[in-house]
Amino acid sequence: MTNPLLGPTGAAHIFGPQKGANTADVQRLERGMLKLASFLPALPSVSGSGAAGGTAFGLAAWGATITAGAPAVGREIGLPGQIADGDIVITGEGRYDGQSAAGKVP
Structure with missing residues (x-):
């Protein structure tokens, strides 16, 4: 996947509704991921960091390479x-x- 963690093509906006999130849920998820991203040493704008609902971002924060x-x-x-x-x-x-x-x- 090429989705970044945040934004209109990010994990919450793309994958949240697929899992039953409504508009309010998506906004809440986006805010939570933004807050989490502020604490971790990975870049949420990297292509693919939103894959698997943001799992790729978390793994990148641990040193994984997104591919x-x-x-x-x-x-x-x-x-x-x-x-x-x-x-x-x-x-x-x-x-x-x-x-x-x-x-x-x-």
């Missing part, structure tokens, strides 16, 4: 070799949408 998820997971599990001879790949993704193109990992 595109789908290619990284694919490499780790040897996916290119596993699907090389396949005609179709079926995943557990709920749906293919605009977030899929941004690196959402099924």
Whole structure:
């Protein structure tokens, strides 16, 4: 995912409503993440820091490197070799949408 932690394309605004958050909830989540970000040594504006509801931001604060998820997971599990001879790949993704193109990992 390429979402930053905060802002209109951030974790609260994009992922909150998917999990049932209403407008007031999203605003409350955004304020909480802003406050949390002020205490941690990671940059909330980094592309991908909002992935997994902000988990990537927390991991970055611990020293992790944020990288595109789908290619990284694919490499780790040897996916290119596993699907090389396949005609179709079926995943557990709920749906293919605009977030899929941004690196959402099924």
